[in-house]
Structures are given as C-alpha cells and as structure tokens.
Amino acid sequence: MQISFNRVQSLIMGFIIAMFGAVALAGAAEAQVTAFKQAVAEAASRDADIAAFYKANDYKPLWTGTFGKDTQRRKALFQAIAEADVHGLPGKRYDAEGLMAKLKAANTPRARGLVEVEMSKTFVELAQNMQTGALVPSKIDSGIVRSIPYRERSSYLVNFAKSNPNSFFRALPPKTPEYARLMKEKLRFEKLIASGGFGETVSAASLKPGQSGNAVIALRDRLGAMGYLGRSVSPSYDATIQKAVQEFQQDNGLVADGIAGAGTLKEINTSAADRLKSIIVAMERERWVNQERGRRHVLVNITDFSARIIDNGKVTFETRSVVGANDSERRTPEFSDVMEYLVINPTWNVPRSIATKEYLPMMKRNANAAGHLQLYDSRGRKVARSQINFSKYTESTFPYAIKQPPSKRNALGLVKFMFPNKYNIYLHDTPAKNLFSRETRAYSHGCIRLGDPFEFAYALLAKQSNDPKGEFHRYLKTGVESAVQLEQPVPVHLIYRTAFTDVKGGTHFRRDVYGRDAKIWNALQNAGVVLRAVQG
Structure with a gap:
C-alpha cells in the first residue's frame, strides 16, 4: 500500500510539532527547577550552615516538595512549633502562622524556594532551642560560665533528612528523669493556676502552734492547696498543721521547726505563678546541660547549699555546703569540669x-x-x-x-578537692564549722566548703582503695601537703536550681540567692515565653 506524499509530509510535521512541544515542556520544567534552586541558593547564602546543606544536596527541597516525605516533615515541624510552649520555649519566636501563610502563598518556583529556606532556618532554631536552650546563658549573667553542648547547626538538617520526622523531634529535649518530672510539674502548676492557685495569702508576721484565727485558717488552706494537708476545718494551729509546715520547710530548704516564722511565711506566700516561673527556668537550665554527666559525678546545687555524689543516677553521698557570698566578686560561678585529685594538708x-x-x-x-x-x-x-x-x-x-601553711587553722581546712579550672574554684574543708548550721550558707569567696569533707574523701577513695579511711588518715597524720590522684577522674557539675524534683516526683524550691533565675525568667519572657493556665 502506498502512502501519498501529502500524508507523509503531514506525519513528519506532526512528529516535529510533538518534539518541539515536548522540548518546550521539558524546558519549562527545567526553568522551574532552576528558578527554585536559584531562590534557595540566594536565600541560603546569608546562612553558611544552611547554604552548605542545600549545596551538598543539589538544592533539592526538604519541605516544599510534593512527595509524601516532605508532607510528613512539614506536619512534624508545625506540630513541634505548636508544642514549644509545653517545653517552656518561646512559641511566638517560630511564627507558625507567618510561616504557614508564606507556604500557602508560594505559587511560583521562586516563592517556594524562598519559603523552603525560611522553613529550614525556623527548624534549625527550634531544634537547637529544644536541645540546648533558647537563651545564651553568658549573656544573662556573667557568673554562668558554663560551656553549652551545642551541636553543629547543619547536623540538624542532615540528620532530620534521613530520620523519621516525629521521632527526630521527640529525641531533641533532655532525656533525663529530672526534665520529665519538671515537665509534669509544669503542667500540674498550669492546671493549679487555672483553678485559682494556692488561694488567699497568709496575713501575719509569724504563726506558731496553739494560735488560731483567720491567719491560721489561711495558712491551713494554703498548705492544703499545696498538697501538704488533707481536708481540714480546724481553725487552730494544731499538730497536723505543724507537721505540714515542717514538711513544707524541708521541701524548701528551711529549718524544719514547724513554726511559721517570717522566712517560712514568705515562702508559703510565694504564688503558684512564681513557682511555675522557677520550674520553667529549671527546664531551660536542664537543656543547657543536655549531655552525658558521668555514671559517677559530683553535683553541687548552689541554691541548695549541698554537694552530692551521684552513682548511676542515685545519690550515694550528701553533705551541706557553703557557697560564695552574694557580691560581685564572690558569687560561685556555674560550670562543669573534672575532679582529678585531692590535696591532704593543703597550703x-x-x-x-x-x-x-x-x-x-x-x-x-x-x-x-x-x-x-x-x-x-x-x-x-x-x-x-x-x-x-x-x-x-x-x-x-x-x-x-x-x-x-598546712594546719587545722588553714582556711582550706585539712583537705581540698581539685578540678583545675581558670576560675580557681574547688571544694574544700574549713575550720569555720559553725556556718553549716545556718539556713542560708553564702559566705565564701567563691569556692565550695563542705560540711563533711573527710567522709566526702572516703566516698571518693572507696572506688580505688580497700581502706579509704585508713589511706586518707595515713596522709593526714604526716602533716605534710600530699596530692592523691583519683584513678578515675570524676565530673563535677556546679549548678544553680531554684526548682528541682526528687525520685518520688515531689518538687523542691529554693531562694534565688544570687538573683540569677530572675534574670533568666525575664530573658525568657522577653523572648516570648508566657505563663499558661491550663484547664484540667
């Protein structure tokens, strides 16, 4: 069968037109890809870490593509932003509404490229805030000299790209029991505030067992709202109230005499909102130390005037401490280091x-x-x-x-514990034993004095000696300065917590002895953190 010349010519022309159409479509698609990549490169150029990530991935989208994975990432990001307030983070900082509006309005390749980078910047900031804090501590107070365990910013993008989005966000906050308990207490206090807080304050200079009247009723009701008393209609300061006051005093670092003196009433009258602020600050502080702290480590809480040895998450030794006085040159700084040795009979x-x-x-x-x-x-x-x-x-x-020279009258006492640092801070004995009986113990030049230094030494040496007490005293009896190395150096963490929990879930509060937590709360508030009242 012969095909006419005109038919052949028509087929050829149709083929040519189809080819040009395909080329045109391909060209248009390529132009769109090019416009997207150019926009990404342009927007990311002002952030070296983000620019490096996109360059290494040929400027492919992480958020704005049409694949299911991109959709999951977008959803996970907006969900994490929505939950930022739960962690005591400044949710408004991440501007979910503005980001969503830009995403919906991005109807050109260039617009998508620009919002792609903006989402990555928001993601990196949120991820870093969740993991290592929303504030830079050294900018808040010069005494917070802690090295924050910041991760490489680009690592967040690299790891997120190959992770399950929701699992990635869940892994960011500290995984310590303390952080989990603080979060639980944060929610409890938010519900408590929504229901009226602790109630009426106690209008009295002081109260003691045997008294009665409206002030005692207010004390009774306030202790009940705090969880220290069951239902009671007693108008008098009876044994039940006295016991509740003692428990409150113990939880707040006060002398537990059962008498509601001026200091105790000041703490009892502290509002639920102020307690919630302390909890939120403690959560931020917990993010600042979001790293392995050592299976065995020494923990000094400056506000609690205590020093503890922690073994595998449990307190195995505890003693009272005296910390730096509250003036500009004596306040104990906050940092972590490693104890390497102790000096017996120190100069x-x-x-x-x-x-x-x-x-x-x-x-x-x-x-x-x-x-x-x-x-x-x-x-x-x-x-x-x-x-x-x-x-x-x-x-x-x-x-x-x-x-x-070494002596019982030496300002360092008979032993000091060294974790060499540029701040010249260490733990040591002291001849001024009378200070340990005081409620507030901020008197030193910055170093930490221990109430039971010998026992502290025995506990440290027990890991390397069958007779730690005997070994310690053999050196001590010589009267000569001697350095004893720790075979396994022990991390030391000097922290400052006005709110902390215990393994039973209870929360303890301490006075803000240096005013540092007040500064941190103000900075968090300025960043956008708000107190929430949550209905139960």
Whole structure:
C-alpha cells in the first residue's frame, strides 16, 4: 500500500510539532527547577550552615516538595512549633502562622524556594532551642560560665533528612528523669493556676502552734492547696498543721521547726505563678546541660547549699555546703569540669584579689596583722614582714604572694578537692564549722566548703582503695601537703536550681540567692515565653 506524499509530509510535521512541544515542556520544567534552586541558593547564602546543606544536596527541597516525605516533615515541624510552649520555649519566636501563610502563598518556583529556606532556618532554631536552650546563658549573667553542648547547626538538617520526622523531634529535649518530672510539674502548676492557685495569702508576721484565727485558717488552706494537708476545718494551729509546715520547710530548704516564722511565711506566700516561673527556668537550665554527666559525678546545687555524689543516677553521698557570698566578686560561678585529685594538708595560696583587697590594707595598718600568713617574693623565697614597707604598695604594685601553711587553722581546712579550672574554684574543708548550721550558707569567696569533707574523701577513695579511711588518715597524720590522684577522674557539675524534683516526683524550691533565675525568667519572657493556665 502506498502512502501519498501529502500524508507523509503531514506525519513528519506532526512528529516535529510533538518534539518541539515536548522540548518546550521539558524546558519549562527545567526553568522551574532552576528558578527554585536559584531562590534557595540566594536565600541560603546569608546562612553558611544552611547554604552548605542545600549545596551538598543539589538544592533539592526538604519541605516544599510534593512527595509524601516532605508532607510528613512539614506536619512534624508545625506540630513541634505548636508544642514549644509545653517545653517552656518561646512559641511566638517560630511564627507558625507567618510561616504557614508564606507556604500557602508560594505559587511560583521562586516563592517556594524562598519559603523552603525560611522553613529550614525556623527548624534549625527550634531544634537547637529544644536541645540546648533558647537563651545564651553568658549573656544573662556573667557568673554562668558554663560551656553549652551545642551541636553543629547543619547536623540538624542532615540528620532530620534521613530520620523519621516525629521521632527526630521527640529525641531533641533532655532525656533525663529530672526534665520529665519538671515537665509534669509544669503542667500540674498550669492546671493549679487555672483553678485559682494556692488561694488567699497568709496575713501575719509569724504563726506558731496553739494560735488560731483567720491567719491560721489561711495558712491551713494554703498548705492544703499545696498538697501538704488533707481536708481540714480546724481553725487552730494544731499538730497536723505543724507537721505540714515542717514538711513544707524541708521541701524548701528551711529549718524544719514547724513554726511559721517570717522566712517560712514568705515562702508559703510565694504564688503558684512564681513557682511555675522557677520550674520553667529549671527546664531551660536542664537543656543547657543536655549531655552525658558521668555514671559517677559530683553535683553541687548552689541554691541548695549541698554537694552530692551521684552513682548511676542515685545519690550515694550528701553533705551541706557553703557557697560564695552574694557580691560581685564572690558569687560561685556555674560550670562543669573534672575532679582529678585531692590535696591532704593543703597550703592556702591566697588568691591575688584577696591578698591585695583584704590583707594588704590590714598590713598597711599593722605589719603583723594576719600573722598566720606568710609572704613570698617572686622567686619563691620567704620574706620577713620587717623587711617590707607595706605602705608604698597598691593593689596593682604589691609584689608578694601570700600563703598559709598546712594546719587545722588553714582556711582550706585539712583537705581540698581539685578540678583545675581558670576560675580557681574547688571544694574544700574549713575550720569555720559553725556556718553549716545556718539556713542560708553564702559566705565564701567563691569556692565550695563542705560540711563533711573527710567522709566526702572516703566516698571518693572507696572506688580505688580497700581502706579509704585508713589511706586518707595515713596522709593526714604526716602533716605534710600530699596530692592523691583519683584513678578515675570524676565530673563535677556546679549548678544553680531554684526548682528541682526528687525520685518520688515531689518538687523542691529554693531562694534565688544570687538573683540569677530572675534574670533568666525575664530573658525568657522577653523572648516570648508566657505563663499558661491550663484547664484540667
């Protein structure tokens, strides 16, 4: 069968037109891809980490594609933003509404590329905030010198791209029992606030067993709202109320005498909202230490005036402590380091700030002042005071080092525990034993004094000695300064928590001795964190 010339010509022309149509469609698709990639490259260029991620992935979409995985990622991101408030994070910072509006309005490849990068920036900020905190601690208070365990920003995108989206977000916050209990308490207090909080405050200067009246009724009802009393209609300060007051005092670091004195009533009258603020701050602080803390570690809570040894999550030793006084040069800083050794019969090398600001003025008035201290020149030679004209020196020109030799009167006592750091902070004994009986124990120059230093040493040495007490005292009896290495160095964490929990789920509150938590709350509030009242 022959095909006419016209028919052949028609078929050829149709083929040519189809080819050009396909090429045109391909060209249009390629142009769209190119426009998207160019927009991504342009928007990401101002953020090196995000730019590197997209470059390594040929500028392919993570959020704005049409594949099911992209849809899951978008949904997981917006869900995580919606739950930011649950973690005490500033939900408004992530602007879910604005992001969603831009996403819906992105009807061109370029617009999609721009919102793609914006979603990645929001994601990285949220992920980092959930894992290591919404604030930069050193910007809040100069005493918070902690190294935050920040992860590489690009790692969030890399790992998210190959993870289950929901599982990825669940893995970000701290996995410690403390964080979980704080979250639970946060929700409890939000419900409590929604139902009226702790009720009427107690209008009295002080109350004690045997009294009665409206103030005692307010005390009774307030303790009941806090969970320290069952239902009661007693108008008098009876044994049941006294016991409840004692329990409250124990949970709040107060002398547990069962008498509602001025200090106790101030704490009892603290509102549920203020307690919730402390819990939210504690959650932020927990994110700042979101890393492995050591199967065995030492935990010093500055506000609690305590030092503990923790083994596999359990407190195996606890003692009272004295911390830095509340002034600009004495407050104990917050950081973590590693204890390497202890020094028995230590020499006190007086810090220069103390030598020049405290002892030099004394010696100017009386050359023989503080006679328990010895002076040394720059070559380490002991210098007699009679050879020194103290009046000619200032804080900046004083050339001598001041030391106190080992003795029971030594300012460091008979043992110190060293985790070498640039802040010259360590744990140590003290001859001033009377301070440990006080309710508030902020008196030192910054180091942490221990109430039971010998027992603390025994507990540390028990891991490497069959007779830790005997070994310790063999060194002690010599009267000579001796360094004893820890075969397994122990991490030390100096923390500051005005709210913390126990294994039974109870929450303990402490006074904000340095005012640091107030600063943190203000910063969180300025960032957008709000107190919520949640209906039960």
